[in-house]
Amino acid sequence: MILVTGGAGFIGANFVLDWLALSDEPVVNLDKLTYAGNRETLATLEADRRHIFVQGDIGDVDLVQRLLLEHQPRAVLNFAAESHVDRSIHGPGDFIQTNVLGTFRLLECVRKYHADLAPAAQQAFRFLHVSTDEVYGTLAPEAAAFTEEHRYEPNSPYSASKAASDHLVRAWHHTYGLPVLTTNCSNNYGPYHFPEKLIPLMIVNALGGKPLPVYGDGMQVRDWLYVKDHCSAIRRVLEAGRLGETYNVGGWNEKPNIEIVRTVCALLDELQPRPDGQSYAGQITYVKDRPGHDRRYAIDARKLERELGWKPAETFESGIRKTVAWYLANATWVKNVQSGAYRDWVSRHYQ
Ligand code: NAD
Ligand code: DAU
Numbered sequence: 001m002i003l004v005t006g007g008a009g010f011i012g013a014n015f016v017l018d019w020l021a022l023s024d025e026p027v028v029n030l031d032k033l034t035y036a037g038n039r040e041t042l043a044t045l046e047a048d049r050r051h052i053f054v055q056g057d058i059g060d061v062d063l064v065q066r067l068l069l070e071h072q073p074r075a076v077l078n079f080a081a082e083s084h085v086d087r088s089i090h091g092p093g094d095f096i097q098t099n100v101l102g103t104f105r106l107l108e109c110v111r112k113y114h115a116d117l118a119p120a121a122q123q124a125f126r127f128l129h130v131s132t133d134e135v136y137g138t139l140a141p142e143a144a145a146f147t148e149e150h151r152y153e154p155n156s157p158y159s160a161s162k163a164a165s166d167h168l169v170r171a172w173h174h175t176y177g178l179p180v181l182t183t184n185c186s187n188n189y190g191p192y193h194f195p196e197k198l199i200p201l202m203i204v205n206a207l208g209g210k211p212l213p214v215y216g217d218g219m220q221v222r223d224w225l226y227v228k229d230h231c232s233a234i235r236r237v238l239e240a241g242r243l244g245e246t247y248n249v250g251g252w253n254e255k256p257n258i259e260i261v262r263t264v265c266a267l268l269d270e271l272q273p274r275p276d277g278q279s280y281a282g283q284i285t286y287v288k289d290r291p292g293h294d295r296r297y298a299i300d301a302r303k304l305e306r307e308l309g310w311k312p313a314e315t316f317e318s319g320i321r322k323t324v325a326w327y328l329a330n331a332t333w334v335k336n337v338q339s340g341a342y343r344d345w346v347s348r349h350y351q
Pocket of ligand 2: 083084085086131132133134185186187188196197198199201213214215216218220221222257290297
């Protein structure tokens with residue numbers, strides 16, 4: 001049994017679906033179901049006895065303690081977070097609450113649970129914290145990619161809150177001996193991605209005949225990894241990572257945003273052409289830049305490749321084609337996540 005937090009979100013849900021496709025080890029899935037959490041993503045597990053879904057907060061000490069005692073997981077994987085940089089700029093409070101205080105409370109519960117385990121179970125137990133490359137800050141155009149030794153220089157409320165959570169996890173290892181692992185991954189994309197983030201937003205807006213809002217000059221660089229490759233990296237780190245270590249996860253796919261948007265448009269032109277025969281690229285609109293926008297991220301994943309033999313299965317070309325095809329084939333999922341709350345966010349943010 002493992003306990004996953006945030007398993008109704010984009011990466012957590014992909015992780016749970018893949019985990020139960022590959023093994024019969026049950027999952028307790030603790031998720032608060034914020035606007036970003038979606039039970040529909042887990043619909044295929046509705047009658048699956050290996051999946052126990054619990055709606056709740058990682059900061060709810062009584063609930064987390066009860067779940068740990070009841071289910072006796074051999075590992076806790078912490079995906080739960082507020083994850084959207086733009087939302088963190090509009091309202092940082094929730095980010096501090098969940099990413100910092102929530103992680104702290106979760107760590108305290110896990111520390112107590114771990115301390116009371118029998119020696120063999122204590123030895124085998126792992127706490128895996130899922131984090132981001134954004135904690136390292138921004139890179140100059142020619143600078144080497146982030147290694148695990150790069151100093152933390154977070155620039156947004158989101159990345160500062162994730163950096164704080166990473167530090168707490170590290171401290172709970174050094175001070176209390178909690179057996180922790182941390183992964184710092186680059187930008188993910190793939191199925192079930194909430195359409196407030198760049199790639200799904202562009203697909204949804206393109207199909208809806210709306211503008212494709214590119215921030216600033218569109219030359220900010222992100223390093224893209226197909227979500228299922230991130231999930232395979234997490235499984236590998238859980239299985240064989242060295243305690244107390246951090247592992248950078250990335251696919252060596254640095255691309256400027258405008259190139260991503262043009263690629264999405266070209267795939268849509270091919271797979272679902274506009275009725276007027278024009279390219280979706282005609283909908284690209286440059287808009288006001290994100291405040292404090294980091295210019296470039298790039299991940300050096302050689303430690304993970306060298307020590308644990310991990311490699312991504314998808315290239316960017318294969319992954320982005322699968323992703324666009326998935327959105328075209330899953331119009332109902334997309335329609336259902338575009339609730340009133342989603343529409344409010346879009347109209348407020350892109351006014
Ligand atoms: P997401 O926003 O899609 O999902 C987050 C999930 O956490 C949601 O289901 C939400 O309901 C849940 N949640 C939020 N607050 C909670 C709380 N207090 N208690 C319990 N559940 C709560 O995020 P994501 O993109 O799936 O990211 C998952 C993790 O991976 C995050 O920690 C994020 O920082 C990290 N990460 C994301 C990316 C990326 O590109 N998306 C890259 C690297 C790391
Ligand atoms: O690097 C990992 C991070 O990637 C994760 O830690 C975050 O949880 C995840 O949200 C993501 O953060 P980004 O800010 O990089 O993702 P986002 O999809 O919001 O934006 C990607 C790039 O596209 C970024 O440079 C901003 C730009 N952008 C985004 C949106 C939503 C636009 O140009 N227009 C947009 O409308």
